[in-house]
Amino acid sequence: MKKNILMGQSGGPTAAINATLSGVLKGCREFFPDGICYGARNGVKGILNENLIPLNDRISTEADFYALETTPAAALGSCRMKLPKDLSDPIYDTIFSVFEKYEIGAFFYIGGNDSMDTVEKLSRKAAELGNDIRIIGVPKTIDNDLPFTDHTPGFGSAAKFVATTVQEIACDCAVYSDPSVTIVEIMGRDAGWLTAAAGIPRLYGEDCADLIYLPEVDFYSDRFLEDIRRKFKEKTTLVVAVSEGIHSPDGTLYGADPNGKKDVFGHTMLSGAAQRLSQLVKEELRCKARVIELNVPQRCAAHCLSAADISESVALGRTAVKTAKEGNTGLMITYVRKSTDPYVLDFGSVPVKDTANKTKYVPVEQILPDGSDVTDDLLRELAPLIEGEVEIPRRNGLPIHFKIK
């Protein structure tokens, strides 16, 4: 194989995608010590624009690696780009000519579904060309909805932020003696893993979400109002965790604007699931209701990292390089859970062609039959992923974020 290594990041950022980048770099120092490690700026776009940066000197000290691992988002920049289906498209010639020019022997792509699709197409094209480049996908997504891996890098830190923040919100809400409903909207259009995390604090007797609604099952507003009335018999201030993706039985997103308004780009405007629920509570129950959307901090709150997530993400990056060193290509590296109590994790891989464009949902058996909560079994399965704190580098009370210059 050629001597140099290329790596890139793609898709929505997470708080752990840089930890995986650090792991890939550490793996390269271990398994390919003689090659230049290039980083592609903005994923595949950086390959197409020949915007490749040698990283060996830019990230070299222990302090560099640690700062990189605790900086959110994607230090190399990201893109949202899907390669054409037709492998004879000239874009592939451009990419492979860049691989040739920079003598790239292995390419590691850290990303979600679209990135795995890119890995699949590029490794198929490489086979067609008889090019022995090794192309490995390394997963990430806060949504935890990739199949074949026990969970995804970035999910643990996002889940820790959600669980911590919902616990704090529940603490805040409880100070008043008047009835109120606080509706917390959580990311995850298709899968409810992150929303489910809002229940973890109850495993330890702490306050958290009283009701949890996932997108895996249909949502009925009348049942929701019944759930609220029932919970009000037990306590005065309620916290509801709701996935942005809850939908009516006919499949319409509950948060879509009921009048179907579109913005200037032609996208259907979302008033938001939580906004609509809050209106419902005010109108039908005449009760104080408020909305909290956890929004982008779910994927970038590096001040609330899960140590489990970060150390696993680093190890996953290293495993990717080891897997390439062993002569493999066209694989996605995976987490394999050996045991939950005690929590033991191992690593594996799966042909990336098997993973493309598939979604892993919360199993319906882990959702209560009435759709208003998740099982404690599910929470116990998620709990180890948020354990441990990471002390981030700080200056004057604020994080020091690593930048690749």
Add this chain to the structure above:
Amino acid sequence: MKKNILMGQSGGPTAAINATLSGVLKGCREFFPDGICYGARNGVKGILNENLIPLNDRISTEADFYALETTPAAALGSCRMKLPKDLSDPIYDTIFSVFEKYEIGAFFYIGGNDSMDTVEKLSRKAAELGNDIRIIGVPKTIDNDLPFTDHTPGFGSAAKFVATTVQEIACDCAVYSDPSVTIVEIMGRDAGWLTAAAGIPRLYGEDCADLIYLPEVDFYSDRFLEDIRRKFKEKTTLVVAVSEGIHSPDGTLYGADPNGKKDVFGHTMLSGAAQRLSQLVKEELRCKARVIELNVPQRCAAHCLSAADISESVALGRTAVKTAKEGNTGLMITYVRKSTDPYVLDFGSVPVKDTANKTKYVPVEQILPDGSDVTDDLLRELAPLIEGEVEIPRRNGLPIHFKIK
């Protein structure tokens, strides 16, 4: 004076109001070791309902005090209640009969403007009655808008959360190469202190808000669009910090629904300042825009406490008790800054009658003449208030919140 002590919490919760409660309790152990310390549940409401809890045994170990200091919101519960102007109203007889029954020699009320109003009325009533009870107000508010005190307990932790989160959001936004505007809405209806905190990271060369709009000056949408166009010449992804309270020159809140819709309670519905700005950017600049409301976590994110804020809040509570011990009443305890570099803080007091219903605004000289940012001088003044981290008690990765049972 009578031997027992009463304390209560009132108004919107903060992440530091329990630290002050802890300080008051510690002060009582030091200065009034023989009295019973009662906590009033839900502020003045707890006095009226005779819902007073002896705290001496409930909060006694070092671990109890530490857990209390790191738990957000109000451990005794809160209320929003203003006492009648007329001191001959029978409600005052009820309150003073409870003071008599429980042999209360001093009452400490931790809260914002309404609570200081309560302290003022009760101390005036006490004087009328010839009752020697000592009544002391201890301030709190994340808004930092109380006069006569250098800053307010709770502001430092809220400002640290805002600065940290906006820095992380800026890091997240920067990953894509397409132009975008992210508008972060920050609490503070009348005063922009908390919104200004979104600029602190720039003192250390970190990414943060590129534009900052406070409610102290009029907001003009055409100038805002000009500011965005100007900043786009320097960089591709912009972050805007905006106070929820920005308003047009005629005084209308910019976030008020333009059609003046009201909810079922008759409150004018706010579509939100950031929502309106985002629409403006999409429509006028045809550019990607998104909205992040930091919302309630600003006041309860105890996983991101400022050590300066917490230790000062504890010391302020102790100072309140010392001040009462010295025979004073009708005072609000204050922070007095001796120096910013090095940062040195002392404590003082002011007659509570002078403070009632006054607001401390960000001085207009600290806002750039075009209204699009704040001065570095202001940021340097705020910076010491967010310094230092607090390691909160945790179990399995999640906070342990203290509850008074």
